Amino acid sequence: MAMIGLFGVLIAFIFFLVFQCFFVCKKSHNVALLENWPFLGMLPGILFNLPRIFDWLSEVHEANDMTFAFKGPWFSGTDMLFTVDPRNVNHMLSSKFPNYHRGPEFRKIFDILGDGIVTADMELWEDLRKSGHALFHHQNFLELSLSCTTSKLKDHLVPFLDKAAEENIVIDLQDVFKRFMFDTASILMTGYDQMSLSIEMPKVEFSEAADFFEEATFYRHLKPVILWRLQYLIGVGTERKIRTASEIFNSLFAKIISSRRKEEISRGEKEPGIDAVTYYLNADTTKYKLLKPSNDKFIRDVVLSLLLAGRDTTSSALTWFFWLLSKHPQVMTKIPPDINAKFDATDLEKLVYLHAALSESMRLYPPVPFNHKSSSKSDVLPSGHKVVAGSKIVISIYALGRMRCVWGEDASDFKPERWISENGGLRSEPSSKFLVFSAGPRTCLGKRLALLQMKMVAAEIIQNYDFKVVEGQKIEPVTSIILRIKHGLKVTVSKNI
C-alpha cells in the first residue's frame, strides 16, 4: 500500500514538472527552453518544439555559440553534445576521424539496418567502404546508372508528366520523385525495376515502410533504449511501425536474394557484378575478409542500406529544390540558358547555375539533417568543449546551413549566386561548412550519382514543363531522419510549347 502511495506521489510530481515546464516554456524565449529541469532534464524543450524541431535547433545553436550540451531525463542515457561549429565538425569527421565512430548506441537505434555500411564501424566499415567504392567506380555500374536514369526519365517520368498535364490533374511531386528514385535505386542495387512510377501510381509497400521507419527512428533518439525495446517487443506506438517496416524489408529481400541465387546457379559461371546484389554475392573474400557473400542476411543488410541511401535523399533534395524554385521565379529564369545538355555526364557537370541552385537548396534543406558520432576516447573539441569516452555527439546539418556566423547575415535567403565565383565558375566550400554530403573518410559514396540524377531530372522538367504549386498547402518538414515535406508537394503541370 505504502509502495502504491509512493508511486502515486512520484507520478503526480512528474506531471507537476511537465505542466510547470509547459507554462514556463510557452512564455519564455527559446534559449530558456534549454532549461535543465529536475528529473526531466532538457527534454521538455525538445518535446514542446518537436513540430518545428529543425528551426528550433538552429535558433538554439545560434544562441549558444554553435555548441551546447543537452541533458536528457535522469538515468535515461540520452545526454548528447550538439555542435555545428565547423572547427569541431572538421575535427571529428576528418582530422580525428579514428576517435569518432558511429558507436554502439547508434547501432542499437538503427538495428534494422544490421551490418550495412550506414551503421558499420571499424574493420567491417573499412571492407564495406572499399568494396562500395570499387562498385560505385565500376565501369558497368556507371553505365547502368546513366542508362537506367535516362530510360526511367524518358519512358516513365515524361509520359507520366505528359498525362498529368493533358488531364490537368494535381500530382504530389514528392511522391513522383520518391517513385523515380526508388525504381532507379532498385535497378542499381538489386537488378530489379520495381515499376512504382507509372500512370496507375500503384501502392508501394516498401516506400511506405521506409517512410515509417525513418520517422519512428527519429523518436528512438529521445527515448531510453529499454523503453523503445519494450515497445518494440509488444508492438506499440512508433515501434509497431518499425516492426512492420522490418517485416516488409525482410520479405522483399528474401525474394530478391533467393531468385538471384537461382539465376546465378542456372547461369553457371559467375559474371562480374553490375548491380549491388550481384556484386556482393560474388564479393572477393580474399580481398574483403569481413564480407559474407553466402550469408543472405548479410547481403540483405548491405543492399538495404544502399537502397535507402539512394532513394530517400535524392528525392528529398529534388522536392525542396522545386518548392524553392516556385518561390523564386527569378532563379528559374536563369536556369534555362544553361540547359542544352543531352544527358551526357560531362555536359551535365558544366551546368554551373543549376549546380549552384541545387547546392543552395540543399544548404537550406539538407536531405540528411543530422550526423551522429560517438567518441572512443575522451577528447577536447577545438571549441573547448570536453567529450568523455562514449559521449554521443549530434551535428545538425540543417542548423549548420543556416548559421549566420558561418554563411553571413543572409544565411536564410535562397541565393544560388552564393555558389558562383567572380569568374563565373563554381565556388566550392569546405565540407566542414557545407556538410550536406558529409565530410572526411565517410563522405557520401553516392554524391556524384545523386548530382547526376538530380540534374537530369531537373533539366528535363525545367526545359519541358511549367509547374504551379497548389495554393494553401502547409510546407513543413516531417520530424524524421530524412528531411521530407510532411504532406508532400502538390502541383499542376503544363507543357512548355
Ligand code: HEM
Ligand atoms: C542528394 C542526395 C544525397 C545526399 C544529400 C546524401 C548525403 C549523405 C550523408 C550526409 C551521408 C553521411 C551519413 C552519416 O554519416 O550519417 C551519406 C552517406 C552515404 N551515402 Fe549519401 N547522400 C545522397 C545520395 C546518395 C546516393 C544516391 C547513394 C547511393 C546510391 C548514397 C550512398 C551513400 C552511402 C553508401 C553512404 C555511407 C558512406 C559511409 O558511411 O562510408 N548517397 N550520404
